Amino acid sequence: MKGNVRILITDVVMPDMGGRDLAMKVAELLPGTPILFMSGYTDDAVVHNGVIDEGMPFLQKSFTPRALAKKVREIPGRR
Numbered sequence: 001m002k003g004n005v006r007i008l009i010t011d012v013v014m015p016d017m018g019g020r021d022l023a024m025k026v027a028e029l030l031p032g033t034p035i036l037f038m039s040g041y042t043d044d045a046v047v048h049n050g051v052i053d054e055g056m057p058f059l060q061k062s063f064t065p066r067a068l069a070k071k072v073r074e075i076p077g078r079r
Helices: 020-030 043-049 066-075
Strands: 008-011 035-039 058-061
Touching: 008 020, 020 035, 035 043, 043 058, 058 066
Parallel strands: 008 035, 035 058
Antiparallel strands: none
């Protein structure tokens, strides 16, 4: 894979492949890549339904560019 991926930002609900599945595939190809999940659903809803695990970096839509930047800076392992 060419290029340098510094962070994966993905929605948790997408057609064909969910964000968690995408994150696992990226982790296989690029171990240690920080991941930020986002959704229009609340973090309680996505955790409660098993879409992502509690404590995973998450940002609820809709958000401002400032909120996105703040959340990205908070992610452990961010490069």
